Amino acid sequence: MIRKLAFGLLFSISVGVGASLAQQGLANNQADFGEFIDRKGTYTRTASGKPSENYWQNEADYQIEVTLNEEEHVLSGKVTIDYTNNSPEELEFVWLQLEQNRFTEDSRGALTTPIQGYRYNGDADGGFDISAVQAKVGSKGSISSKYLINDTRMQVWFNEPIPAKGGKATISMNFSFKVPEKGMDRMGRLKVEDGWIYAFAQWYPKMSVFDDIEGWNVEPYLGAGEFYLEYGDFDYKVTVPYDHIVVGSGKLMNPKEVLSKELQDRYAKAQASDETVYLVSPDEIQNTELTRPKQEGMITWHFQIENSRDVAFATSKTFIWDAAKINLPSGKTILAQSVYPKESDGEGAWSRSTEYSKASIEHYSQMWFEFPYETATNVAADIGGMEYPGLNFCRYTSKGEGLWGVTDHEFGHNWFPMIVGNNERRYAWMDEGFNTFINHYSTLAFNDGEYSSNLNQTRRYNNYFLNDNREGIDTYPDVARTSNLGMVAYMKPGIGLIMLREYILGPERFDNAFRSYIKTWAYKHPQPSDFFNHMENVAGENLSWFWKGWFFGNGNIDLAINGVVPYAGNYVVVLANKGDIPMPVLLEIEFEDGSKERQMIPVEIWQRGDTWNHMIKTDKKVTSVTIDPDKILPDINLGNDHWPQPIYDED
Template identity: 35%
Template sequence: MVQPVNPSKSQLLVLLCLCFSGLPQAAPAQEKQQRPDAFRQLDEIWPTPNGERRASGAPGAAYWQQRVDYQIELALQEDTRQIVGSEHITYHNQSPDTLRYLWVQLENNRMRPGSMSERIQGPPSFDGGMSLESLKRRRAAAAFDGGMNILDVSSNHHPLHFVINDTMMRVDLPAPLRSGEDFELDIAWSFIINRSDEVGGRAAAEWFQEDGNWIFELAHWFPRLAVYDDVNGWQNKQFLGSGEFALEFGDYDVRITVPNDHIVAASGVLQNPSEVLSAAQQQRLAQAQQIGNAGPTMIVTLEEATANESSKPSGTKTWHFRADNVRDFAWASSRKFLWDCWGIWSGDQALGEGHAVAAMSFWPKEGEPLWSKYSTHAVVHTLEVYSRYTFEYPYPTAISVNGPVGGMEYPMICFNGPRPDQDGTYSRRTKYGLIGVVIHEVGHNYFPMIVNSDERQWGWMDEGLNTFVQYLAEMEWEEGHTGRWGQPEGIVGYMVSAEQVPIMTNADSLLSSGNNAYGKPMTALNILRETVMGRELFDFAFAEYARRWKFKHPKPADFFRTMEDASAVDLDWFWHGWFYTTDHVDIALTDVKWYQPGPLDPQVKSELNKQARGNPAETLQHRRNAPLAKRADVYPELRDFYDSYDPLDATIAEKRAFERLYASLEDWEHTIVDNPQNYYVLEFENLGGLVMPILIGVLYADGSTGLRRIPAEIWRRNSETVKTLVITEQPVVRFTLDPRLETADADVSNNLWPREQLQPSRFDLFRAKGGSSRGNPMRDSLQEDKQ
């Protein structure tokens, strides 16, 4: 209900409103606005919710996914680097569809001469010469006789018709496979493992010239079923090298036959330790797996591994592993391996919940002393931190292996490359490079090994999310740990560059995939957590996404929708800007206007007006005319009202009117009139394209500071220019936009008002530090000690 006001107070309020409104309103626009709507809802482009995938981002009641179980036997022939294997596959058609064929992935065919991957490579630049090493690798890659030789495809001893299309093999079923039915088939194959010094890849054999031994790291080494799901049907996009893997869950029973002096690390749990380990090793392993140990226990020591290097195999051994409910299986083998293990508990042991996990590492002596000190610790740290932000680690083992692959992830096992220098010293980059890559690759157990996204299509769904949680884990490793992409300003250089495509781009089409799939989405999530949503809302929503899609196949919209569904925060503007465009953040503080309400007391107003008017400057004629006699001085009767009248004086009528008005005011009105405060109108311009929250740092006249946080929704009606009002008790001497560098603002030189300070450039910062950094200070220090 509107309260009546007396006429004089009504006039007062009108006066105040005019005071605050600032400059005159702009004339009505003559043309219709064509501004982009940064807050347009994305339901228009996201898939229509259905029984499988709900609008909330959760799996629906009709959600389904296929399942594939494998029984595999293989042999590694060390001298020829050949794998010969056979597998018995049970395909469970849990879809509502009838299938007439199955698609099987043969990723190793990428290394076959003439593969699509080889044929689409662009030429190198020959300008300025080319190293012999580069030429050697080019020629070796072209000549390498890689790829899978399919020896048999059959079912119940009856051959099956199959067609190989590059890295995909279609197996035609003898009869339609109806919903709910299973189909069993057998495949036999062989292939040559690529040498890491000739042909790189996610799997390779590394040759050690000094002792004449190999380390084998094996991945995508067996024919495995492609994903069939509700969104893509068969995900049978060819493997071109960048878009990684899309795989179904299943149980694996794998028997790996290797030279009998090898140590084998693999996904899953070793089933026959008594057949492949010495009595001492079995005892050590049992001891190491007990919960409560203070650190890792060596299963194979440095001395034993060194002795193994000069041994000769007397035959073979078969290592038997089981891995349940995994989407893949990888393994490594060498007689050079040291091995440690640390038994930990996943879950709340006090409540009797959870299970034991064997955290383990395998590495050659070339990895010492770095690996024994950090690898398994980093494995355990990863499980502890990731489980807190997602779900308890569900698998019984987690393994880190050193070999030829720089960093690659598989269920329960990952391959990590960093090693110290030959003298055993190492640089800071090597140390934190190892810790970081172990955290990252072990962290991939959560994304995408368990939250099983489609890597072939979307690199960011596993790499971006995983790099984000990796950053959280690194921040808990030690004080002062910094990640390259952790802080928002770290991604600015990439985001302002022209050499980019949106995050929502197919994995094989990315430019600068490190920034696109890892750095930018990681930074986006970090900003979302710290600046847009806040940690409490973000952490709950992120964990909810992980919980919902654990052991399922999420798509991008499932992630986007869940983050909003679980937080009550409309993030469509954020997904659109950060994931669907190449815009960057550059918000400029373009104008500040300072207002104070004019005083109502006519006497005070009169004095202020006179101060504002000031004294007129004394001209030359004024100065020369001053001594002249004035008639009015000689005849005072000529003076009247106008000789003492000042138009700025308060009149008696005005004074009385104010007294009446003031007496009629209520207490709250007195508060406003007696304490006029300062009113600042700040204008912002969106130069980069991305709308973001506006964070305003305020420095007051007495030296105190404050921070105003304005949600991104301030841009909802105009994503190009906005204004906001800041009311302060004290005058403000400086406004700083984004003072804590939270938003990846590309140009902070336009963030200040007054613009007296320019942000130092990278070059300036380096100069201020005062000099170059050293590469391996550990070695330098040791040398200094010797001198």
């Protein structure tokens, strides 16, 4: 009787499929498994996801000198850019980014801001004042002053083209701007009891990227879309009132000129200490005789950083300053440091910032790729969280788990997109999503799990996946609805990598591939296809079905158990893919004696159709079968992934 019932169930499925084929002819799911974008190799990029021997990218080296007028809140100075054209074509002009021009009433960003506002609100009384523009090719070229400014873009022309394959050019100009108080949650100034805190980012004219994919990348700076920048070396000097402290991307080059002897000694002590050391304690903020080498006028702080895509800095007379040593896998040591006002002080708040910074940098360096810069600095400001090479701006009111989370997230961005230089303005998921993913493991590792991470609890996001207004990961950040941006750029791609590591590939294969991707594309410009190709080639798995379904689609996962029946002395699990995305099926089988076993059924079962009969060969009585027992998949139907008891009783 049991076998007849089992046969009847299987036969009915076969008849149903047969009837369908009679109507439609032979069909399969090849569309789910085939290629979805052009991923073949090109002249500059290989099909294995590496730069080819013909890969090129241009270089921009900067020398910058600026002075802060604290009374007028104006930063002014000069930038000189040494530009190298490594492309195979001559360049008659170059494009630069003038991102401070976002802070004007008629900027594209201002005019596309919703009336009710959103996170990326900004002041409208700023913008760059540009003068003394000079551009020349080589060391002896004639000087051109021809340029055009349109919104946040600046085009500079030369009297003769920059030669291909290594040609050099120099562009210089003076610039100034009023520092916005509200800087789109990326930069700006904050008034605290002891004075102003200035957080400087997007503060100098910078080169746009000319690459092998788009040529000039000239998308305007609107708000949600971030940055895409060339790599180079930076030498910059910041002149401020004598009582200010300045921290910036890279290495402080003149500590003896800007620090008192006492502060130099403390600085050296911090560089050798695993415990946080005060450079300026809370009760020394105003004690300039102890901490500063002079008591009047202005003073210049000098910084350098190599092979970076950007620099940022902060300055204030209100800073508490502490620091500690970071230990890197190579044996090198660098400095973690934090600056914050007394409003942020406290053991439950910013007094732990340097501890958090040290742990974050050490974890990512050990797990993925060694941190390349001399300092890792956390700055308390009126900014929710924003990252730059070796320097973060985080909310000055953050405390406890919140401060850990934002500090760790912003430092994680040093790997994506500071080391791996993807195009944030188009593919936010390649930095925000990847960073959200590595933050999960950093949080689990910190202080033996002091704080929690729930990125692997993927089904808690099902409300979004079932929302009719959801958007795909491939939606550009400036296009995505602001209510969806957190899922589109951060959570959904992060969940995708969780699935890939914990469910599809396993940690060993995933880690080998992900580390190789970072190393291969360090200080270069990968595209999405490069990531897909490289992960597949190193992990040894065709994942087109996954990239298409999760990263370039908007469908959902719904694996189901339609039934479990005894058959020929064993059991048959009748599986179905009721969702839009095929997935391997991990089954956990529990037997009457209490024992359990797991079986992974490969994704290829869905190539020919959406149902599959899987045989469990056993001489034990099966009492339950569960799909995805660890709940790694964000399966949208919680009611069909478990078979709780036998349908048929042998008695």
